[in-house]
Amino acid sequence: xxxxRRPISWPLSQFLTGQPRPFALIIAIAVVVxxxxxxxxxxxxxxxxxxxxxxQRGGEIVxxxxxxxxxxxxxxxxxxxxxxxxxxxxxxLIRINQVxxxxxxxxxxxxxxxxTTVTFHLRPDGRWTxxxxxxxxxxxxxxxxxxxxxxxxxxxxxxxxxxxxxxYNGCTGGPAQCNKLRDKVAVKAVDxxxxxxxxTSAQPWFIQQASHHSFLAVHKATVEKYGAKWTEPQNIVTDxxxxxxxxxxxxxxxxxxxxxxxxxxxxxxxRVEGKIIVDGTTRVQSFEAGEIDALxxxxxxxxxxxxxxxxxxxxxxxxxxxFYYGFNTKNLDLDTRKALxxxxxxxxxxxxxxxxxxxxxxxxxxxxMPGFDQIxxxxxxxxxxxxxxxxxxxxxxxxxxxxxxxxxxxxxxKEIAVAVQDMWKELGIETTIKSQEWAxxxxxLGPPPNKAVDVFRLGWVYDFVDAxxxxxxxxxxxxxxxxxxxxxxxxxxxxxxxxxxDTNARYELYAQMEDIMxxxxxxxxxxxxxxxTYPNLENDAVRDTFxxxxxxxxxxxxxxxxxx
Amino acid sequence: xTAFIIRRVVWTIPVICFVVLMTFLLMRQIEGxxxxxxxxxxxxxVQANLERKFNLDKPAAVQYLLYLKGxxxxxxxxxxxLRDRTVNDIMREHFPVSIKLGxxxxxxxxxxxxxxxxxxxxxxxxxxxxxxxxxxxxxFALPSFLVATVLIYYAALKWDLVPTNxxxxxxxxxxxxxxxxxxxxxxxxxxxxxxxxxxxxxETLQQDYVRTARAKGLRYRRIVGLHVLRNSLIPVVTASGxxxxxxxxxxxxxxxxxxxxxxxxxHVQSVNNRDYSVVMxxxxxxxxxxxxxxxxxxxxxxxxxxxxxxxxx
Numbered sequence: 001x002x003x004x005r006r007p008i009s010w011p012l013s014q015f016l017t018g019q020p021r022p023f024a025l026i027i028a029i030a031v032v033v034x035x036x037x038x039x040x041x042x043x044x045x046x047x048x049x050x051x052x053x054x055x056q057r058g059g060e061i062v063x064x065x066x067x068x069x070x071x072x073x074x075x076x077x078x079x080x081x082x083x084x085x086x087x088x089x090x091x092x093l094i095r096i097n098q099v100x101x102x103x104x105x106x107x108x109x110x111x112x113x114x115x116t117t118v119t120f121h122l123r124p125d126g127r128w129t130x131x132x133x134x135x136x137x138x139x140x141x142x143x144x145x146x147x148x149x150x151x152x153x154x155x156x157x158x159x160x161x162x163x164x165x166x167x168y169n170g171c172t173g174g175p176a177q178c179n180k181l182r183d184k185v186a187v188k189a190v191d192x193x194x195x196x197x198x199x200t201s202a203q204p205w206f207i208q209q210a211s212h213h214s215f216l217a218v219h220k221a222t223v224e225k226y227g228a229k230w231t232e233p234q235n236i237v238t239d240x241x242x243x244x245x246x247x248x249x250x251x252x253x254x255x256x257x258x259x260x261x262x263x264x265x266x267x268x269x270x271r272v273e274g275k276i277i278v279d280g281t282t283r284v285q286s287f288e289a290g291e292i293d294a295l296x297x298x299x300x301x302x303x304x305x306x307x308x309x310x311x312x313x314x315x316x317x318x319x320x321x322x323f324y325y326g327f328n329t330k331n332l333d334l335d336t337r338k339a340l341x342x343x344x345x346x347x348x349x350x351x352x353x354x355x356x357x358x359x360x361x362x363x364x365x366x367x368x369m370p371g372f373d374q375i376x377x378x379x380x381x382x383x384x385x386x387x388x389x390x391x392x393x394x395x396x397x398x399x400x401x402x403x404x405x406x407x408x409x410x411x412x413x414k415e416i417a418v419a420v421q422d423m424w425k426e427l428g429i430e431t432t433i434k435s436q437e438w439a440x441x442x443x444x445l446g447p448p449p450n451k452a453v454d455v456f457r458l459g460w461v462y463d464f465v466d467a468x469x470x471x472x473x474x475x476x477x478x479x480x481x482x483x484x485x486x487x488x489x490x491x492x493x494x495x496x497x498x499x500x501x502d503t504n505a506r507y508e509l510y511a512q513m514e515d516i517m518x519x520x521x522x523x524x525x526x527x528x529x530x531x532x533t534y535p536n537l538e539n540d541a542v543r544d545t546f547x548x549x550x551x552x553x554x555x556x557x558x559x560x561x562x563x564x
Numbered sequence: 565x566t567a568f569i570i571r572r573v574v575w576t577i578p579v580i581c582f583v584v585l586m587t588f589l590l591m592r593q594i595e596g597x598x599x600x601x602x603x604x605x606x607x608x609x610v611q612a613n614l615e616r617k618f619n620l621d622k623p624a625a626v627q628y629l630l631y632l633k634g635x636x637x638x639x640x641x642x643x644x645x646l647r648d649r650t651v652n653d654i655m656r657e658h659f660p661v662s663i664k665l666g667x668x669x670x671x672x673x674x675x676x677x678x679x680x681x682x683x684x685x686x687x688x689x690x691x692x693x694x695x696x697x698x699x700x701x702x703x704f705a706l707p708s709f710l711v712a713t714v715l716i717y718y719a720a721l722k723w724d725l726v727p728t729n730x731x732x733x734x735x736x737x738x739x740x741x742x743x744x745x746x747x748x749x750x751x752x753x754x755x756x757x758x759x760x761x762x763x764x765x766x767e768t769l770q771q772d773y774v775r776t777a778r779a780k781g782l783r784y785r786r787i788v789g790l791h792v793l794r795n796s797l798i799p800v801v802t803a804s805g806x807x808x809x810x811x812x813x814x815x816x817x818x819x820x821x822x823x824x825x826x827x828x829x830x831h832v833q834s835v836n837n838r839d840y841s842v843v844m845x846x847x848x849x850x851x852x853x854x855x856x857x858x859x860x861x862x863x864x865x866x867x868x869x870x871x872x873x874x875x876x877x
Contacts, residue, residue, distance in 0.1 A: 068646070152613035154599065154606070170609035172616075228648050248733055249649070249657055250825035277729060277823045281713070285728045289721055439596030439838050442603075458603055479605025 059270040059561055061542060063554075064277045064286065066298035068250050088255055088272065088556055089238040090216040091134070093120055094207055098549035101370055101465045103207060107134065107239075108195075113501075116163075116202055120195040125262045128219050128239045136189035138217040143187050144168075145223075146214060149178060155214035158463070161206050162186055163198040202499045204506060205466035212464055241267050241557045250276055268560040280411070284308070287537045293561075297534035297548040302412050305355045305535065313537050316357045318368045320462040320550040321532035322470060324361070325420070329525055330484045331400070331454045338381050339395040340455070341527035343423045345386030349529060353415045356535040360384045361528035363514050365467040368531075368550050371507035375467055379518035382528065388426050395427055400454070402430040407457035408441040416529070417457065431455075445482040456482065461532070462551065467510045468497055474517065474525060485525035490516050565866065572859050576852070583851045584635055584844065588628050591840055598644045598838035618644055618841075631844055640845035645837045651845035654830060659849065660735055662819070662826035666812040668746035670804075673753035678800070680754070681761025685796075686788065688766060696758060703755030712748040712821045719744060729823040745822045749815055753807055760803060764796040771795075798868050805861030809854035 095106040105111075108120040126134030143162075146153045147169045160166045163186040171178040186198030199206055209215075218230075219237040226235045233244050241263070242255040253274040257267055275292060277283045280301040286292050297317065300308055308314050325344075327337045346360035359367055362384070363376045405421065407413040414435060421431040436444060444450045445458070460480075462469045472478065472494050476486040493513050500506045517523060538546045541562045548554055599614045600606050606614075615621045618641075619630055634640050640651035684696040720728040726740040768774070769792055777787045816828035827846060834842035866872050 149609070149613045150617070152610065152617040154610060154614075156610050156613075157607040160607070166609065169613065172612070228642070231648055248825070249654075250829070251731065251733065251823070275730070275823070276825075278829075279820050279823070282716075282729050282821055282823055285716060285721060289724070289728045291727060291729075438836065439598075439600075440594065442597065442600055443595045447605075460603060479607065480603065 059268055061269055061561055062273045062292045064283050064292045064295050065274045067278055068276050088242040089240045091240045092211050094211045096211050098547055116199045118197045122193045126239055127260055128237050129243055130237050134239050135192040136195040139195050140187050140189040141220045142217040144182055144185055158212055158214040161199050161203050163200050202501050204501050208464045208466055267557045269556055272556055293542050294538040294546050295536050297536045300535050313539050315536045315538050317534040317548045318550055319532035319534050320366050322366055322528050323459045323530050324526045324528040326456050326458055326483050326526040328449050328453050328484055335394055335396045336399040337524045339391040341381045341524050342387045342391035343427055344420055346529055347385050349416055349419055357533045358530040361530050363518055364470055364528055366531035369467050374507040375510045375514055377514040377518045381518055381524050391427055403454035404452050405431050405433045405455045406453050407435055408438045409435045413457055447482045448484055449482050471513045483525040576855050584632055587844055587847045591843055596838040635848050641841045643839055643842050645839045651841050658825055658827045662812050662815055662828055665815055668742055669750035669811050670808055672747055672750035673757050677754040677757030678761055681758040684762045685765035700755040700758040703751050708748055709817045711751050715744045715748055731824040745818050749818045764799050768792045768795045801864055802861055805857040809857045
């Protein structure tokens with residue numbers, strides 16, 4: 001008798017041919033088992049696994065990072081993520097008090113400024129994580145390495161204020177020639193604890209600038225031994241309040257407290273876990289699911305801000321940054337620029353589009369900058385609620401009927417452009433708005449900007465706490481001046497400010513610069529729209545001590561988790 | 565068979581050269597400075613140093629040849645943006661993640677899509693057929709980020725079943741975080757398989773030999789399970805090759821939403837960043853993957869379908 005052999009376990013066939021077998025039961029059991037096996041909740045994770053679902057108590061904090069830090073490598077790192085972790089793991093010479101913007105001694109316990117000579121005196125108790133003392137020679141090595149043309153460091157230009165730096169960085173000859181130039185760079189470790197520099201001009205803000213992350217030191221022996229791999233967790237040597245424990249690229253970075261740091265007792269946090277989450281909505285969701293304690297001020301999706309502002313975990317910080325529309329002064333004459341600037345109702349934009357407490361701008365330098373009251377011109381051309389009537393009367397007959405507005409395709413820019421388009425329509429001007437991808441957009445702006453660009457959107461986030469950082473963008477040959485505007489008097493004032501050591505006198509110069517741009521007889525090369533804020537989400541446990549400074553820095557040595 | 569394989573492998577080389585050429589030309593066409601990521605202009609000395617370091621100051625033909633050399637020595641150089649890491653490092657660390665995600669998505673597609681299509685074909689125009697095909701159409705229509713967001717909202721936020729994002733580290737590690745991304749990514753392949761299998765099975769069931777087998781008295785189960793299914797699944801195998809390639813390359817949105825450190829995200833970001841070496845490396849890698857997937861499918865096809873075997877020999 002032929003014994004039928006079933007095809008390789010095909011329970012489905014039972015179902016299909018209508019045989020009353022326990023088919024359904026088998027399938028149901030299989031499905032339920034597989035689903036529940038996958039749906040198992042993670043138990044409390046071990047110390048080395050990342051992505052835990054509940055935050056650890058006991059002085060540990062989970063933060064979201066907006067992007068993978070480009071590098072811990074002081075030489076090339078340029079983004080906020082790197083800056084953040086750089087500051088955690090490395091010690092700066094100077095620290096800027098986040099609240100008052102005053103300079104505080106940090107690794108340098110004191111400094112002298114005599115004309116163009118700056119001398120830093122280092123503390124004796126700075127230590128690298130391998131026990132070596134931090135010396136002035138480390139700084140001399142690090143800064144010269146940053147300027148090395150072979151390294152092609154992005155932020156080398158931050159050091160151009162030092163005599164000989166720009167020349168060394170621009171060296172195109174062979175090693176012999178460049179080494180000669182290197183020896184001419186005016187940074188010298190006079191002894192283990194004294195670092196002396198010669199600047200190109202007085203640059204009163206230089207000490208401030210020295211708190212930028214491009215001025216941090218690296219450990220020479222480690223860099224020379226491991227080359228490009230020196231930032232891997234097993235090789236890295238740092239000298240700051242936290243140490244790198246692990247780094248899973250694009251996923252998580254874990255820092256632990258450095259117990260040998262000179263001030264370790266004052267640091268409450270034991271562990272900082274940074275989860276790299278690039279998408280804004282995902283960040284918010286992760287926070288609301290309780291997976292992270294705080295965001296890093298990276299910005300919230302515009303459509304969520306309304307809802308999030310009502311929540312107790314929403315926080316807002318003033319930022320030193322400027323959102324502006326720049327004009328192509330070759331295409332638009334003075335009266336047209338004034339009219340266009342008058343017609344913009346900034347309050348409508350900050351209240352209804354950006355909605356995160358941004359401040360309508362009345363000049364270039366943002367509120368919160370030291371000297372603001374003296375510097376701010378309270379420009380008649382930047383009315384908070386716009387002044388369409390005056391704009392209409394100012395608009396010359398020769399004004400173009402259509403203008404092109406260019407912006408980069410980041411969240412929020414389009415809505416603002418559409419609003420402004422509407423405002424300018426009331427003047428009888430048709431605005432064509434064009435969105436471009438970032439790198440393309442930058443190419444279009446030049447300088448000099450493409451002919452088709454009449455108005456462009458741009459922003460500026462300050463590198464250090466001094467108004468010159470924003471004002472010097474508009475000198476005649478600044479690489480950041482995309483307006484075709486060139487005013488010799490303005491440039492002269494900038495030069496003067498570089499050598500003016502009296503703070504009040506310098507603020508007076510800044511006020512004059514702002515007056516040239518935005519005063520009664522101002523030339524309005526740009527029209528600032530608002531000054532930034534950093535909206536953030538922080539949960540109850542850390543909210544009291546978590547603080548984002550106007551320069552977008554978070555000092556984790558000050559953060560305390562409630563209950564620890 | 566071996567001649568066939570050798571011929572295919574040899575053909576890969578000109579294909580790769582062409583891919584490199586096209587990628588190179590396209591990347592050069594879109595302007596953009598790889599070293600200017602923020603509004604800050606790059607000072608001329610720094611720009612010159614960077615260009616010298618990455619050979620961008622050389623003429624285009626020389627650069628192309630350097631890329632070609634890099635491809636064939638499998639050394640794609642350092643990333644222009646992430647200076648500490650070489651392209652090889654990036655691929656080695658992140659590519660397995662994308663493969664894992666892709667395979668899991670493929671697994672879901674098989675587990676759910678195939679049975680759905682089979683049931684629909686065996687009970688045509690019944691309620692099962694209509695419901696399953698409705699799901700299939702919806703699955704095609706819904707973009708993956710919508711599926712992902714809905715899944716996160718319900719499964720992760722409201723019902724708190726799984727974490728909202730993240731990915732387990734380690735090649736063989738699996739935990740609840742892989743569920744949502746792989747389902748979201750596998751949605752479209754699921755729908756595709758269901759449709760495909762239903763179509764081919766319906767067609768095969770019309771064949772003469774099925775009628776003959778029934779006439780002979782064979783049980784329907786055996787006919788379906790042994791004969792019809794094997795013939796219908798051949799197009800599925802054919803489709804799987806490019807589909808697997810598509811899943812692995814098209815996972816960018818899912819990786820972005822779920823913060824998965826995969827290669828898809830890197831690929832798109834490196835284009836935005838004008839990171840020429842990474843773009844070249846990943847594009848070539850993906851081209852090779854698709855070529856290999858197609859080759860395997862063609863070989864398998866020979867094994868599965870005796871008619872092709874005859875035709876080839």
